[in-house]
Amino acid sequence: MTIDNAKLFPVIAQLLHEGHTVILPLRGNSMRPFLVHNRDKALLVLPDVLKVGDPVLAEVYPTRYVFHRIVAIDGDSITLRGDGNRDVEHCRRKDVVALAKGFYRKGRMTLDSVDSPKWRIYSILWMRLLPVRRYLLKLHDMFFHSRKPLDD
Numbered sequence: 001m002t003i004d005n006a007k008l009f010p011v012i013a014q015l016l017h018e019g020h021t022v023i024l025p026l027r028g029n030s031m032r033p034f035l036v037h038n039r040d041k042a043l044l045v046l047p048d049v050l051k052v053g054d055p056v057l058a059e060v061y062p063t064r065y066v067f068h069r070i071v072a073i074d075g076d077s078i079t080l081r082g083d084g085n086r087d088v089e090h091c092r093r094k095d096v097v098a099l100a101k102g103f104y105r106k107g108r109m110t111l112d113s114v115d116s117p118k119w120r121i122y123s124i125l126w127m128r129l130l131p132v133r134r135y136l137l138k139l140h141d142m143f144f145h146s147r148k149p150l151d152d
Helices: 005-017 117-128 130-144
Strands: 022-025 041-045 055-061 064-074 077-081 089-092 096-104
Touching (some): 005 041, 005 064, 005 096, 117 130
16 A cells, blocks of 8 residues: 555654654665665654764655755755755755664665664765766666666
8 A cells, every 4th residue: 555645754753753763665766776665664763963964754845755865954954865866855954854763675674774884884985976876876777677666
């Protein structure tokens, strides 16, 4: 069953404000190649301190939400980019609904924490590879068929 993001994400925000954590199955290709559509899940918490590199769920337009990485913070203004995207999107600090603390990847039941050395190194390297990422993604798609159709 698929629930419209405009209906689901306000409920997630409410649960987080009540002190719960939420595990969200990921949809879309914007965070590929490391997070894959209909395969991986994010453990979401209420954001407190936000920093560049954090993967967040944010409302970028009324009722339009994205799960992207923070690439810049300037006061109240936050710039986001999906790992598989070239373009950026913008929101305000108050529009960040959730912060990912980690991911359940490839069907595993153990959490890959965003605070682990592996994820920190990945984040730093991937963000610095922006000029060549589209070529790396094309190669990855060719060899691993990682771009999943969104109608699954």
